[in-house]
Amino acid sequence: MTAIAEQPQTTYSVLVGMEVHAQLLTNTKMFCRCSTDYQGDPPNTHTCPVCLGLPGALPVMNRAAIEATIRTGIALNCEISETAVFARKNYNYPDLPKGYQISQYELPQCRNGWLDIELTDGSTKRIRIHRAHLEEDTGKNTHSGNYTLVDLNRAGMPLLEIVTEADIESPEEAYAFLTKLRAILRYLGVNSGDMEKGALRCEPNISVWTAEQKARSEYGTKVEVKNLNSLRAVRGAIAYEAERQAEVLGDGGVIQQVNMGWDEVNQRTVLQRSKESSEDYRYFPEPDLPPVVVSPEWVEKLAATLPELPDSKRQRYENSWGLRPIDAETLSGEQLVADYFEAAVVTYGTDDGKPQRMANWISGELFRLIYADGEGQDLRQISELKIGPEQLAGLVALVDEKVINANTAKKVLEKMYISGEDAQKIVEREGLAMVSDTGVIDEAVAAIFAANPDELGRYRGGEVRLFGFFMGQVMRATKGKADPGAAKERLQELLDNA
Numbered sequence: 311m312t313a314i315a316e317q318p319q320t321t322y323s324v325l326v327g328m329e330v331h332a333q334l335l336t337n338t339k340m341f342c343r344c345s346t347d348y349q350g351d352p353p354n355t356h357t358c359p360v361c362l363g364l365p366g367a368l369p370v371m372n373r374a375a376i377e378a379t380i381r382t383g384i385a386l387n388c389e390i391s392e393t394a395v396f397a398r399k400n401y402n403y404p405d406l407p408k409g410y411q412i413s414q415y416e417l418p419q420c421r422n423g424w425l426d427i428e429l430t431d432g433s434t435k436r437i438r439i440h441r442a443h444l445e446e447d448t449g450k451n452t453h454s455g456n457y458t459l460v461d462l463n464r465a466g467m468p469l470l471e472i473v474t475e476a477d478i479e480s481p482e483e484a485y486a487f488l489t490k491l492r493a494i495l496r497y498l499g500v501n502s503g504d505m506e507k508g509a510l511r512c513e514p515n516i517s518v519w520t521a522e523q524k525a526r527s528e529y530g531t532k533v534e535v536k537n538l539n540s541l542r543a544v545r546g547a548i549a550y551e552a553e554r555q556a557e558v559l560g561d562g563g564v565i566q567q568v569n570m571g572w573d574e575v576n577q578r579t580v581l582q583r584s585k586e587s588s589e590d591y592r593y594f595p596e597p598d599l600p601p602v603v604v605s606p607e608w609v610e611k612l613a614a615t616l617p618e619l620p621d622s623k624r625q626r627y628e629n630s631w632g633l634r635p636i637d638a639e640t641l642s643g644e645q646l647v648a649d650y651f652e653a654a655v656v657t658y659g660t661d662d663g664k665p666q667r668m669a670n671w672i673s674g675e676l677f678r679l680i681y682a683d684g685e686g687q688d689l690r691q692i693s694e695l696k697i698g699p700e701q702l703a704g705l706v707a708l709v710d711e712k713v714i715n716a717n718t719a720k721k722v723l724e725k726m727y728i729s730g731e732d733a734q735k736i737v738e739r740e741g742l743a744m745v746s747d748t749g750v751i752d753e754a755v756a757a758i759f760a761a762n763p764d765e766l767g768r769y770r771g772g773e774v775r776l777f778g779f780f781m782g783q784v785m786r787a788t789k790g791k792a793d794p795g796a797a798k799e800r801l802q803e804l805l806d807n808a
């Protein structure tokens with residue numbers, strides 16, 4: 311056989327910078343008093359001369375949107391600019407009636423921040439935030455045959471754009487980053503986090519490079535994937551692009567700087583339009599708006615309004631309540647879940663490993679029931695459950711007090727989940743309390759011995775593995791309600807006292 315010299319395979323690794331657009335949860339739009347609550351309403355019913363771009367209409371800044379941006383900047387460890395300036399980004403498109411978008415450009419509200427993410431190996435990685443700035447959203451075009459319908463309800467919605475440095479090095483890191491960022495935005499109450507409704511949109515800039523190029527900081531050509539509306543899509547698009555670009559380069563090709571879209575059905579990126587490298591938007595400061603001047607006192611005041619964020623919650627769960635890291639992370643990831651957990655612990659108690667026991671019940675049995683509900687498997691439903699945190703605490707306390715065993719408790723929980731009844735009430739009505747009364751157990755054991763003289767003889771003759779057989783008989787005779795600990799102890803005594 312002839313050996314064929316193989317070309318050494320070049321290995322590429324992926325590098326991602328992320329742009330995230332978050333619609334801010336304000337009552338009114340960015341520069342007018344139109345309501346932001348337009349979802350489901352007829353097109354063009356939330357509009358006025360300002361967001362329609364009519365001649366002579368003047369914009370007025372929304373203070374709540376600026377405060378939401380500054381609060382987010384503080385949470386993302388950013389420097390808050392003393393002066394931010396809105397600029398006009400000029401381009402023509404039907405969903406942009408003014409012919410320009412107002413956006414912070416050279417002087418954004420927030421700069422140079424960071425967010426730490428946890429990797430699967432337990433280590434932490436810092437993703438730097440390049441900037442976070444405020445702008446207005448565009449309207450929405452619906453293309454249909456020979457015409458395009460324009461809905462301007464969304465036009466002028468306050469939009470926070472967060473841009474990271476190219477620090478993300480895998481689809482998993484992107485997933486972890488966005489999960490953490492979304493949790494923080496929800497904790498702050500500045501964004502709903504509803505990606506499927508377009509309230510949070512992600513655009514990864516993806517390139518690949520070899521180890522040698524990395525050592526020389528020689529970046530590859532970036533491909534931008536536009537408007538991804540799920541975490542799964544972000545992960546899929548990065549994985550797909552990393553592979554596609556490596557293949558193109560491996561075949562001696564070049565990467566074009568383009569915008570891509572994500573084809574959910576075929577799980578691949580598709581070309582949208584080639585991107586001009588020097589797109590000239592003719593930015594200039596918006597003459598109708600003054601600069602945003604932010605005093606240190608204002609920043610301080612806003613900093614004081616920040617809630618406890620997921621990271622410090624997670625650390626508190628681990629350090630003060632002794633939770634396992636995995637549970638601390640799961641329970642702190644969604645504020646509504648954290649609220650539920652903390653309310654349950656307050657009722658149940660914090661000593662003797664109780665918080666960890668409560669965590670097991672919530673992330674095990676309760677989450678299982680929520681997911682089993684099917685429709686919209688969202689853990690935030692926890693705040694609307696029929697069973698409140700105090701009731702769950704009541705159930706777990708019954709297990710501690712040996713009123714019911716763990717298996718019975720799981721069945722009781724299912725009933726509580728459906729009816730919202732208290733555990734105690736279900737246990738009493740259905741006679742589920744454990745039997746630890748030795749009289750009852752003695753009676754059952756005597757009957758079992760009488761019915762199984764052969765097994766009894768063999769056990770007493772040294773075949774001790776038959777203990778399991780007798781234990782099973784006791785549980786069956788008491789319909790599973792025997793306190794396993796008490797029953798085991800008593801059975802042992804009776805077997806040995808021949």
Ligand SMILES: [Zn+2]
Pocket residue numbers: 339342343344356357358359360361362466
């Ligand atoms: Zn308006």
